Every structure is written in structure tokens, then in C-alpha cells.
Amino acid sequence: MCGIAGQIRFASPVDAALLERQRDVLAHRGPDSFGSWISPDGRIGFAHRRLAIVDLTPGGHQPMHEHADGSGATVTFNGELYNFRPLREKLRALGFSFRSGSDTEVLLAAWRQWGPDCVREFEGMYAFCLYDPTTQQVLLARDRAGEKPLYYRRSAEGLLFASELKALLVDPRVPRHVRAAGVNEYLAYGYVTGDDTIWAGIHRVPPAGRVLLDLTTGSVRNDRHWTLPSQLRETGQTPDELADELHALLRQAVRGQLMADVPVGVLLSGGVDSSIVAAVAAEVSDHAPRTFTARFEGHAGFDEGPYARLVAQHLGTEHIELPTPPASPDVLQTLVTHFDDPLADSSMIPTYLISKEIRKYATVAIGGDGGDELFGGYKRHAWFVRQEQLRHRLPPFVWRAARAAHGVLPPGTRGRGILNALAAGEGAGVNFAGLIFRDDERVALSPVFRGRSAAWVRTPELRRSLLQPSGSALRRATALDFGTYMVDDVLMKVDRASMIPSLEVRAPFLDSRIIEFAFGRVPDAQRATRDARKVLLRRLGARLLPAALDLTRKQGFSVPMESWLGGAWAPLLDAAAARRSLLLNADVLPGLRQRLANGEPLGERLFSLLFLSLWEHTHGVTDVVEETPASGADAEPARVSHVG
Numbered sequence: 001m002c003g004i005a006g007q008i009r010f011a012s013p014v015d016a017a018l019l020e021r022q023r024d025v026l027a028h029r030g031p032d033s034f035g036s037w038i039s040p041d042g043r044i045g046f047a048h049r050r051l052a053i054v055d056l057t058p059g060g061h062q063p064m065h066e067h068a069d070g071s072g073a074t075v076t077f078n079g080e081l082y083n084f085r086p087l088r089e090k091l092r093a094l095g096f097s098f099r100s101g102s103d104t105e106v107l108l109a110a111w112r113q114w115g116p117d118c119v120r121e122f123e124g125m126y127a128f129c130l131y132d133p134t135t136q137q138v139l140l141a142r143d144r145a146g147e148k149p150l151y152y153r154r155s156a157e158g159l160l161f162a163s164e165l166k167a168l169l170v171d172p173r174v175p176r177h178v179r180a181a182g183v184n185e186y187l188a189y190g191y192v193t194g195d196d197t198i199w200a201g202i203h204r205v206p207p208a209g210r211v212l213l214d215l216t217t218g219s220v221r222n223d224r225h226w227t228l229p230s231q232l233r234e235t236g237q238t239p240d241e242l243a244d245e246l247h248a249l250l251r252q253a254v255r256g257q258l259m260a261d262v263p264v265g266v267l268l269s270g271g272v273d274s275s276i277v278a279a280v281a282a283e284v285s286d287h288a289p290r291t292f293t294a295r296f297e298g299h300a301g302f303d304e305g306p307y308a309r310l311v312a313q314h315l316g317t318e319h320i321e322l323p324t325p326p327a328s329p330d331v332l333q334t335l336v337t338h339f340d341d342p343l344a345d346s347s348m349i350p351t352y353l354i355s356k357e358i359r360k361y362a363t364v365a366i367g368g369d370g371g372d373e374l375f376g377g378y379k380r381h382a383w384f385v386r387q388e389q390l391r392h393r394l395p396p397f398v399w400r401a402a403r404a405a406h407g408v409l410p411p412g413t414r415g416r417g418i419l420n421a422l423a424a425g426e427g428a429g430v431n432f433a434g435l436i437f438r439d440d441e442r443v444a445l446s447p448v449f450r451g452r453s454a455a456w457v458r459t460p461e462l463r464r465s466l467l468q469p470s471g472s473a474l475r476r477a478t479a480l481d482f483g484t485y486m487v488d489d490v491l492m493k494v495d496r497a498s499m500i501p502s503l504e505v506r507a508p509f510l511d512s513r514i515i516e517f518a519f520g521r522v523p524d525a526q527r528a529t530r531d532a533r534k535v536l537l538r539r540l541g542a543r544l545l546p547a548a549l550d551l552t553r554k555q556g557f558s559v560p561m562e563s564w565l566g567g568a569w570a571p572l573l574d575a576a577a578a579r580r581s582l583l584l585n586a587d588v589l590p591g592l593r594q595r596l597a598n599g600e601p602l603g604e605r606l607f608s609l610l611f612l613s614l615w616e617h618t619h620g621v622t623d624v625v626e627e628t629p630a631s632g633a634d635a636e637p638a639r640v641s642h643v644g
Contacts, residue, residue, distance in 0.1 A: 002062070003029030003049040004076040004150075005162040006129055008138055008213065012157060014038050014045035022160075022167040023047035028338075029078070029163060029499050037063040037074060043215070044131045044138070046076040051502055053080065053260050053364060059100030066108045068099060072134070073111055077104045078163050079126030079148045080506070082256035087121060111139075116212055119225045123256070123512060127205070129161055138213040144226045145370065145510040146207030146487035149495055153202045154220070159213065164496075165340035168202060169619070175200070177623040180448050183583055185462050187442045189434055190344030190608050191492070193463070193484040197341050200625045207487050226512070228479055229520030230468070239526055243540045246517065250276065253511035254366065255284040262363035265290040266317070267354070267505070270307025272534060272541045272551050273368030273377070277508055279544035281366065282315040290362065291317040294324045294354040307549065314546040322357040324350060327564060329572050333614065338496050342615040344436065344608030345493050349559050352497035359501040369490055370509035373482040374518035375537045376528030380433040381474055386530040388473040433477070434485065435459060436608055445588050445609070448624055474524045482519075561603035565596060569610070576613035582624050583616050584609060 003026030007014045019036055027034075030049025038045045048062035066072025081087065084103035087110065092098070096109045103124075110118035111130055116139055125147035130139045140161055142150045152161040153168050160168050168174055182198035185191075192198045195206050205211055208226040213219075237245070254277060258264055266278045268291040281289045293308035305321055312319035327349045335348055358365055372378050439457050443449040449457060466483060468476050491507075498505045508514070518527070526536040538551045545551070565573065577589040589609060596602045 002051055002078040003027070003163045003167070004047070004062075004078045004127065004129065005160075005167040006046040006076060007044070007158060007160055008131075008215075009043045009045075009158040010156075010218070013042035016045070018171055019045045019047050021170045022162060023049060025167050025170055026163060028502055031502050033061060035062055037065075039074075039131065039133070044074075046074060046129065046131070048076045051363070051504060053262055053504060054084075054103055055101040056261050057100070060102040060104065062104060064102070064104045064108065066112065073108055073130055073132040075104060075108055075111075075128055075130040077107060077126065077128040078150075079124060079128070079143065080257075080259075080504075081106060081122050081124040081126065082253075082259060082511075083121075083123040116141075116210060117225070119210065125506065125510070127163065136215040138215065140205050140209075140211040140213075141225070142205045142207060142209050144208045144512050145482075145491070145507075145515065147491055147495070147507060147510060149492065150205040150209075151197065151202055152205065152211065155201075164338075165197065165199060165202060166338075169199075169340065174202075175623070176620050177201070177625045178583075178621050180624050180626045183446060183448045183624065184442065184457065186342055186344070186612065187437050187445060187608075188459050188462060189485075189489075190436050191485070191489040192341060193488040194466070199341070207483070228482065229516055231520070232471075232475070232523060233520055234523070235521060237521075239536065239539060242522060242526055242536055243543070245521075246514070246536060246540055247280075247543075249511065249514050249517055250280045250508060251284050253508040253514060254280045256511075257366050257506045257508050258285060258289075260364050263290075263361065264364040264366065265292050265320075265358055265362035267291075267358075267365050267367035268293050268308045268311060268317075268319075269368070270304045270309075270311055270549070271368065272537055272545075273371030273509065275308075275311045275368075275545050275549065276371075276537065276541050277366060277368050278311060278317060279315055280508070282317060288316055288318050291315075291319045292354065292358050292361070292365065293319070293321050294350050294357075295321050310546055310549055314549075320361065322354055324353045324357075326568060327353070327559065329569055332569065332572065332611075333618070334500065335497065336611065336614045336618050338500050339492075339615065340619060341492070342612050343489060343493060343496075344604070344611055345489050346559055346561055346604060346607050348493045348497045351493060352500055355498040355503045355505070356501040359503045362503070364504045364506065365498075366506045366508060367494075368509065369494060369505075369507040370486065370515075371534065371537060373478055373486045373490075374509055374515060375522070375534045376474060376478055376524075377534045377537075378481070379533070381477055381528040382530055382533050384433075384473040384477045385524070385528055389530065432459060436605055445585060446583055447585060448583065472524055474528055475519075478527070479519065482515075561607055562596065562601070565593070565603055565606055565610075572614065573606075573610060576610055576617075579613065579617055581613060581616060582621060584613055589613065 005022035007019060023034055023036055026049045030051045032052040033050045036047045046063040063074050063076045065074050081103040084106040088098060088106045091109045094113060098105055110121055119141050125143045127142045127148040127150035140150060149163055151165050151168060152159055162168050177200040178198050179200050182192045195203050208224045210223055210225055212221040266281050266289050268274050268278045278291050291312050293305055295305045335352060439459055443457060466480060468479050494505050522536055541551045573589055573593055592602055592606045596606055
């Protein structure tokens with residue numbers, strides 16, 4: 001795991017001082033070593049911060065050149081290629097030689113052999129930028145699932161890129177403007193998804209994305225080197241045969257992801273996903289793996305320690321329980337500083353706290369991320385199956401009644417978003433799941449919505465275009481979660497929170513072979529039904545895990561939010577309410593805080609607004625703007641409001 005940054009200049013030379021600032025603001029991503037390189041013509045500058053995982057020698061130093069004399073292609077690379085050893089042998093058979101044990105050197109040889117299509121050969125989590133002077137091409141690329149982040153900003157002067165937005169924002173020429181549409185999406189879902197960030201003019205390379213820049217012509221090509229399987233391929237396999245195949249795929253993935261020249265541990269919550277990963281790690285390791293669990297002392301309802309201990313004893317792992325202290329205001333401020341795109345997922349807090357403790361024992365940890373999206377693990381997935389069945393049985397007035405009931409239920413009522421989904425048209429209903437604030441609530445929350453039309457605000461329009469055009473409701477919902485919630489909430493949370501203490505987290509479920517198996521080979525009935533979720537995973541779990549473990553339990557990595565907001569975090573709320581804001585109306589935080597004190601279940605909703613307020617202040621937002629559809633990445637956004 002590392003931090004990368006750089007500049008591609010069209011006319012003026014690279015700003016060397018800025019390049020060093022870009023590099024060093026990412027020091028937490030790579031504390032072991034650092035490097036910078038500027039091309040002989042001064043037009044290209046790459047920077048790198050290294051967290052040494054594979055080949056701890058100077059042979060893995062970056063930026064790395066294709067040849068020992070510094071000639072040929074140059075790359076700055078973040079991540080791991082789990083299949084680099086067999087790929088290296090494949091390239092050796094084609095005539096290549098290697099001077100190090102680094103996966104980065106294999107990447108450079110793969111580029112020389114296959115050009116931009118080299119990414120199709122990679123199994124891993126990665127983001128990189130490569131420059132080839134012989135072809136005058138620059139390639140930015142990202143792994144299939146989007147585990148590793150990569151951002152860029154294109155302007156008339158050139159292109160800036162980095163692992164985190166903060167390395168772009170250190171350039172004083174980058175305006176601190178946020179997009180109005182991004183604010184709308186954050187308040188709706190708690191994160192911003194797609195190719196745009198909340199920052200105007202700053203974009204993501206999407207999962208499986210390639211941005212290929214031709215320096216000779218100035219042309220830019222954006223495409224995807226991989227997509228989810230579009231159709232289910234019926235194989236006639238029995239459920240037990242499917243479980244056998246999944247088990248074999250997980251053994252292959254976990255074995256590859258245990259690869260490291262530093263200590264590796266397993267994140268174990270006691271839930272089915274992480275427990276299966278731990279079980280497979282125990283099978284394929286040549287020694288008992290270390291497993292780690294966070295304990296929330298004094299908050300029994302949030303403590304998964306007993307479940308994890310049961311699994312660890314069954315597997316014979318070296319189990320370490322890490323007491324997690326209460327989250328002080330300083331902890332939240334640390335997270336706000338590092339999350340330079342806002343995120344309303346409070347599980348970032350325990351993720352950060354346990355990562356900080358694990359880092360005392362290991363440099364790498366593997367976990368169960370991705371299992372829910374691949375195998376139908378969220379409650380809404382079972383609901384979409386029921387909804388699809390009900391649509392064919394109940395008359396239209398039932399859907400109208402559901403919409404009316406949703407409109408009168410008080411904020412925070414469980415199932416409010418599901419009722420809206422039930423009332424919506426088929427397909428569009430998927431968009432309502434996971435909604436934090438409905439349309440009318442968002443209008444009341446923020447000055448960004450003043451003068452906006454109902455069509456601009458409307459929730460379904462935010463993600464409708466990302467829905468697959470056909471397929472079952474479950475298939476469309478899990479694919480949408482895979483491409484939105486997983487990548488821009490779950491994986492961003494894990495990447496940022498774990499990299500603050502320089503811990504690399506890996507996700508075996510996101511091996512591309514398992515993704516393609518889940519979406520291309522596993523029928524709906526083995527993913528989620530109206531009454532059960534993660535059917536196939538639980539079948540496998542019943543083989544590998546202790547009989548006493550409740551495989552239907554799903555707690556999530558949750559925290560006692562109401563208690564914290566009413567206690568240690570109260571001063572943060574007071575300070576946020578007293579500050580002038582471009583994004584929140586003045587009465588919002590005090591009003592919700594009072595309702596929380598009156599017993600309404602508003603902890604997560606209030607957290608989302610507190611985080612946004614702290615984020616706006618910490619990152620110095622100066623304007624809310626909107627970009628016209630025809631503007632593209634090079635346009636100057638139109639100003640909506642500003643700080644005087």
C-alpha cells in the first residue's frame with residue numbers, strides 16, 4: 001500500500017516544490033520511504049510514498065523505471081498484484097528479465113508486452129499512473145472493484161493526479177468549490193458516487209477505469225477494462241456444488257492475499273463473512289493465523305467479542321482482542337481531516353480505532369468486505385425479492401397507500417425508505433433504499449436547495465442511470481450496491497481509516513474470479529430470498545464454522561452513536577452550530593440535537609450532518625457551484641454562492 005501523486009504538464013514545466021508537497025501530504029500512506037521523479041523534458045512529475053509489503057529491499061523503490069538506467073516507461077503504483085509471481089513467469093517465457101522481486105517491475109514489463117490492456121492480466125487491488133516516452137502516452141488505471149482510490153483534475157495547464165484528494169488540494173490554484181449536485185447526493189445517501197467527487201472539477205478514475213492521455217495529440221480516452229457479468233449463466237450445479245466451487249475460489253484468493261514480506265492478520269468480527277475468511281486463512285496457512293477483534297467495553301449491544309472468540313477457538317487461531325476506547329472529539333476530527341470527500345458512515349470510527357491497534361502487531365490485515373454486495377447480505381436485498389413478488393400480486397392502490405404512509409412517518413422511523421421503494425416504479429424503487437434524508441427534508445436542511453426545482457432535487461434521478469437495464473430486482477440491487485455503496489462508502493471508509501495508521505487491508509471476496517462467480521454463476525435463490533440472505537455463504541459457513549455460531553446474525557460495525565452525541569461530542573455540535581455554513585441552514589443541528597435528547601432515533605442522521613459541518617470547515621470550502629452538462633472536466637464552474 002502506498003500513496004501516489006503527480007503532474008502532467010502540457011506547456012509549463014512541472015512544479016517541483018508542489019510535487020514534494022503532494023507527496024508528503026500522503027506520508028501516512030507510505031511511511032517507509034519516498035521518492036520523486038521529473039522527466040528529462042520537465043513535463044511529467046511522479047511522486048511516491050512507500051509502505052513496504054513485498055520486496056522490502058531498495059529494489060522496490062518508486063517511482064520505478066522500466067530499465068536500470070532510468071530509461072523506458074516509469075510508473076508510480078499503489079497496491080498489490082496478487083498474481084505477480086505467475087505473471088512474472090509468463091513474461092519471462094516471453095523474453096523478459098527481472099532485477100527485483102517487486103510486483104511493480106512486473107507491471108512495467110506487462111505494459112511493454114500488452115500496452116494499456118496489461119490491466120486485464122492483473123489480479124489485485126491497485127491504482128497507478130504510468131508514462132511511456134516511446135509512445136508519448138500516460139495511463140491512469142484502477143482495479144476492478146475500486147479498492148484503491150485514484151483522483152485527477154484536468155485543466156488547460158495539464159493534469160494532476162493522486163491517491164487522495166488532499167494531494168490535489170495542496171495546489172493553491174485548485175479552487176475549493178463543491179458541486180451543488182454532490183451536496184444533494186451526500187444528504188440523500190451519505191456519500192457521493194460515480195466519476196465526480198463533491199469537489200468541482202475533480203474526478204475519480206472509476207473502478208476498472210482507464211484514463212489514457214496521448215501527449216502528442218492531447219486526446220484523452222476514458223473507458224473500462226472490465227465490467228460485471230451482464231447475464232446469469234445457468235450451469236445446473238446443485239447448491240452443494242456451488243458451495244464447493246466458492247470454497248475453492250476463496251482458498252485461491254486468501255492464499256494469494258496472505259502473500260507479504262511483513263506480518264499479516266485477519267479482521268474477525270464473528271459475522272459470517274469475516275469468519276469464513278478466517279476459516280479459509282486457517283486452512284491455507286502453514287501456521288495459525290492471527291485474528292483481531294475490537295471490543296466495546298460497556299456497550300454490550302455493540303460488542304462482537306464473544307462471537308469472534310467462539311470462531312477463533314474453533315479455528316485454533318492466535319486471537320487478540322483489542323479494547324476500543326470511546327471515540328473522543330479528537331478522533332472524529334482526525335477522521336474528518338483524512339476524509340477529503342465527506343462520508344456519513346459512522347463505522348469509520350471503529351475501523352480506524354481497530355486499525356490503529358492492529359498496526360502494533362501487523363502491517364497487513366485481510367477481512368470480509370464485499371460479501372454482502374456479492375451474495376445478497378443486506379436486509380434490503382431480501383426485501384427487493386419480496387417487492388418483486390408483491391408487484392405481480394397486489395393492486396395499484398396498495399402502492400399509493402405505501403407512498404402516503406412514507407410521507408407521514410417521522411424521520412428516523414425504521415422502514416421509511418423501504419416504503420418509498422415499495423411505492424416507486426419498478427427499478428426506481430432500488431434508489432430509495434439506504435436513503436438518509438428524503439427529498440423534502442433535504443430542501444429544509446441546506447441553502448443549496450433554494451430556488452431548485454423538484455426535478456433537480458428528486459432522489460431517483462441521482463442513481464437511476466447506474467441501474468442495470470434488465471434483470472431481477474435482486475440482481476439490479478446488488479449490482480448497484482457493488483458499483484456505488486460498496487466502492488464509494490465501504491471501500492473508501494476502509495481505505496482512509498486503515499491508512500491513517502498505515503495498515504493495508506485486503507478483501508479476498510473482491511478477487512475478480514469470485515466477483516464473476518457471484519454475479520455470473522450464482523442464481524438468485526442462492527444469494528437472497530424473501531426470507532433469507534447470503535444463502536450460499538451460510539451454506540459454506542455451516543461447513544467451516546462452529547455449530548453454535550448464529551450464521552443469520554448481522555450486526556455490522558456499529559457504534560453507540562446516540563450516547564456519544566449526547567456526551568463527549570456535544571461540544572463539537574455546539575461549535576458546528578455556531579459556525580457560518582454554506583451547506584447547512586443555521587437551525588438544523590440545534591433542532592435535531594433537541595429531538596435526539598427527546599428520544600428520537602436520530603443518531604446516524606445527526607452524525608451525517610455533524611460530519612458535513614466539520615468537513616466543510618476543515619477543508620475550507622469557499623463556494624457552492626454547478627457544472628453545466630456540456631462543460632466537461634475543463635470548464636470553469638458557474639458560481640452559485642460564495643463566502644464574502
